[in-house]
Amino acid sequence: MISIKKLSRSFGEIKAVDEISFNIADKEIMGFLGPNGAGKTTTLRMLVGYLQPNSGTIELDGESIFDDPIKASSQIGYLPEQNPLYDDMSVAEALAYIAALRGMKHDIFVQRRNFVVQNCGLKEVLHQRIGTLSKGYRQRTGLAQAILHDPRILILDEPTSGLDPNQIMEIRELIRTLGREKMVILSSHIMQEVQALCDRVVIINKGKIIVDDRKDNLPNYLKNSSYLNLEVQGEAIDFSEFILQHPGIEMDIVSQNETNCIVNIYDTTELDLRQELAKFISQKGWLILELAVIKKSLESIFHELTGENTETNELPVLEEQP
Amino acid sequence: MKAMFIIAIKEFQLAMRSVSTYIVFTLFLVISGLIFSNLLFKIALAELRFLFEVIHVIFLFYIPAITMGSIAKERQNGTLELLSTLPIKLSSIVWGKILAAMLQLKTMIALSLVFFGIIIVFGEGIDYGTIICGYIGLVLAGMAYVSIGVFASSIPSNQILAFVLALLISGVFYVLKFLMPMVPYSVVGPIQYLSFDFHLTSFLKGVIDSRDILFFIAVTVVFALLAEFNLQSRNMMQER
Numbered sequence: 389m390i391s392i393k394k395l396s397r398s399f400g401e402i403k404a405v406d407e408i409s410f411n412i413a414d415k416e417i418m419g420f421l422g423p424n425g426a427g428k429t430t431t432l433r434m435l436v437g438y439l440q441p442n443s444g445t446i447e448l449d450g451e452s453i454f455d456d457p458i459k460a461s462s463q464i465g466y467l468p469e470q471n472p473l474y475d476d477m478s479v480a481e482a483l484a485y486i487a488a489l490r491g492m493k494h495d496i497f498v499q500r501r502n503f504v505v506q507n508c509g510l511k512e513v514l515h516q517r518i519g520t521l522s523k524g525y526r527q528r529t530g531l532a533q534a535i536l537h538d539p540r541i542l543i544l545d546e547p548t549s550g551l552d553p554n555q556i557m558e559i560r561e562l563i564r565t566l567g568r569e570k571m572v573i574l575s576s577h578i579m580q581e582v583q584a585l586c587d588r589v590v591i592i593n594k595g596k597i598i599v600d601d602r603k604d605n606l607p608n609y610l611k612n613s614s615y616l617n618l619e620v621q622g623e624a625i626d627f628s629e630f631i632l633q634h635p636g637i638e639m640d641i642v643s644q645n646e647t648n649c650i651v652n653i654y655d656t657t658e659l660d661l662r663q664e665l666a667k668f669i670s671q672k673g674w675l676i677l678e679l680a681v682i683k684k685s686l687e688s689i690f691h692e693l694t695g696e697n698t699e700t701n702e703l704p705v706l707e708e709q710p
Numbered sequence: 711m712k713a714m715f716i717i718a719i720k721e722f723q724l725a726m727r728s729v730s731t732y733i734v735f736t737l738f739l740v741i742s743g744l745i746f747s748n749l750l751f752k753i754a755l756a757e758l759r760f761l762f763e764v765i766h767v768i769f770l771f772y773i774p775a776i777t778m779g780s781i782a783k784e785r786q787n788g789t790l791e792l793l794s795t796l797p798i799k800l801s802s803i804v805w806g807k808i809l810a811a812m813l814q815l816k817t818m819i820a821l822s823l824v825f826f827g828i829i830i831v832f833g834e835g836i837d838y839g840t841i842i843c844g845y846i847g848l849v850l851a852g853m854a855y856v857s858i859g860v861f862a863s864s865i866p867s868n869q870i871l872a873f874v875l876a877l878l879i880s881g882v883f884y885v886l887k888f889l890m891p892m893v894p895y896s897v898v899g900p901i902q903y904l905s906f907d908f909h910l911t912s913f914l915k916g917v918i919d920s921r922d923i924l925f926f927i928a929v930t931v932v933f934a935l936l937a938e939f940n941l942q943s944r945n946m947m948q949e950r
Contacts, residue, residue: 436795462797472788476724488716489796533792 389413390435390541390571395444397430404430406595407444414540417567419586419603420575423694427595428575429469432545435573436466448541462490465539469546469575471530475519479510479529482518483536490537497536504532507562523550531559535566542572548581560585579690593694606689614683616653616661622674625649630668637661648677713798717806722813725776731814734775738768738818746825757837758825759914762844765822766910769848769855770884774876776814777859778869780807781937785867794941804860804937808930811856819848840916847913850926851906855880857933864940883929 390412397405405427412418422428433439435446437457446453453460474482483504487497505511508528513521518529527550535542547563548556564585566572576582582589582603589606591599599606623646627639642650655661662679669676725731745764749755781803784790793803829836862876863869886905893901902908909922 433791438791438795458797458799461795464795466792466795468788468791468795470788470791472790472792474789475787476727477720485716485720486796489713489793489798491712491797 389449391447392431392435393445393447395431395434395446396442397427397434397439398442403595405434405441408592408595408597409444410590410597410600412571412573414571415567415569416588417563417572417574417586419582419589420573420592421577421579421582421589421690422575422592423577426592426694428592429545431592432466432469432543432573432575436464436543437461462537463540465534465537465542467530467534467544467547471527473518473526473529473533476517478515478517479521479532480514482529483532486533486536492537500536500538504536507565508532509558524552524555527551528555528559531562540570542566542570543575544572545575546577547574548576548578556581591690591693598693614681615655616665617650617678617680617682618653618665618676619648619650619678620669620674621648621677622669622672623647625672625674627651630665633668634661634664652682711802713796713802714806714809717803718809718813721780721807721810725810725814734772735818735821738772739821739824741768742822742825746828750828758829758841758844761822761825762848762910762914765819765848766851766884766907769852770877770880772818773811773815773852773855774859774862774873774880777807777811777856777863777876778873779863780811780860781863781941782865782867782869782872783863786869790941800941801934801938803941804864804934807860807863808853808856808934811859812853815852815856816849819845819852837916840914843916843918844914846918847910847922850913850923851910854883854906854926854929854933857930857937858883861933861937861940864937864944 392411393409394407395405395409396403396407408427408431420428420431430439434441435453437453437460440454448460448463474485477485480501483501484497487501492500505514508531510525510528510532513525513529518526521529527547531544531547534544542563544563548559551559560581563572563574567585574582574585586603589599589601589603590597625644631637631639636655638654640652640654642652644650653661653665662681665679666676742761742764746758746761749760781790784793794800826841829841858879859872859876862879863872865875866872883904883906886901887907889901890898890905903925909925912919912922
């Protein structure tokens with residue numbers, strides 16, 4: 389288990405990460421979400437020991453990773469954001485180099501190499517120079533390097549960026565398989581990815597954690613997590629009577645003309661209004677063309693939770709960095 | 711320790727694959743060959759001392775060129791992040807780079823054995839001891855320059871800047887000998903002691919003095935430690 393307590397890191401005046409705390413259990417896939425510049429990469433870099441925090445602790449099974457960084461890093465597989473690779477080497481050479489630096493024994497290396505080559509789909513390019521590979525293959529090579537030593541903890545910083553949809557599916561499937569046995573921390577700003585893969589989501593914005601919960605609980609963070617979208621046909625459409633009968637609902641007219649009306653109905657009481665609404669409309673003699681319950685996606689939750697702060701709090705200007 | 715050799719071998723292998731390495735080797739042989747043959751044919755001098763001094767000057771440019779990429783390139787490509795998150799010590803990275811550059815340098819020095827061979831075949835009354843001493847001195851001085859180069863490479867993420875920086879620092883150690891007549895008598899001693907040329911000259915004369923060996927080793931270690939410190943502190947100062 390990794391537990392992070394009051395971790396802070398600033399760059400000059402800018403607080404990239406500000407007293408964040410969370411835990412990650414074994415065999416858990418954690419989604420680490422946030423807009424660009426929120427502090428995701430900084431946090432991950434501290435987790436792998438590449439950056440020293442200004443304050444706070446990172447403990448792996450109760451021991452600080454900075455006490456014995458070599459022991460900690462031997463348990464971690466890390467795919468950095470930019471996916472840096474040795475362009476002059478072939479894929480096979482790069483894997484052998486990483487394995488040698490990790491001190492892997494030859495027979496274990498051969499076994500693991502076969503595994504990663506198979507699972508990351510690197511067979512065709514094994515002896516090709518990395519510099520000549522496409523973005524997708526580069527990303528797979530980076531992932532192969534990260535999982536080569538069968539790490540207990542896998543830290544992936546935007547692993548599917550630059551891949552085409554098919555490759556994204558493959559890599560996601562691989563991450564899902566790996567997540568059954570390993571602790572995976574997946575940083576991303578792609579919501580579908582987190583939605584598809586993660587058990588738990590931590591959302592970070594402006595260096596602070598704003599949400600840390602199971603994925604299924606996320607809709608609770610919003611007042612109106614779902615709403616009704618209604619399209620009605622009829623003459624002189626007017627819902628004011630209905631609103632009077634049901635205090636606590638809000639109506640937002642999307643478009644209206646003489647015979648047609650589209651409205652969004654927000655209900656703060658969380659009751660199912662559909663029956664009442666249908667009865668009301670049939671009494672009036674109108675016709676329902678469409679009635680749908682729209683659930684807000686993780687994407688809109690993300691947008692609402694992080695978007696608001698962006699307006700009130702201006703983004704740091706890069707020139708201010710020392 | 712093992713990681714150091716793995717890094718060194720990989721660096722050396724990659725360097726040996728690159729065409730530019732061979733171009734530089736050829737250039738080196740042409741320049742030193744011109745000087746060597748000039749001395750040999752014009753004044754029939756069967757010794758390598760002057761050649762060694764020329765090689766010392768070549769070092770000033772050649773060594774920064776082979777070390778400029780050592781760390782700066784990794785920083786530029788981001789592979790330093792990969793390397794420093796592997797379970798290896800930062801000192802292994804620094805010493806691995808130094809070792810790799812040393813291997814390349816020794817290959818180049820080995821090429822100049824051609825001239826030694828020519829002298830053996832055609833010369834008379836050759837002072838083998840002096841020449842061997844000279845080679846030992848060159849390797850030691852080269853090691854110190856390599857360490858300076860790797861240190862310079864650990865500062866910026868720009869390779870050209872690393873080259874200039876290495877050239878400047880090495881240059882300071884080199885030009886000290888020209889400063890000697892201009893400084894007060896009391897500081898001549900310390901300045902002379904810091905001059906690379908002063909220590910190399912005794913090797914070229916055929917004298918192996920433990921103080922000279924110690925000096926070059928000390929310079930190497932100091933700059934290697936500085937480079938390591940730099941990596942460590944740059945980690946802490948890393949930009950987002």
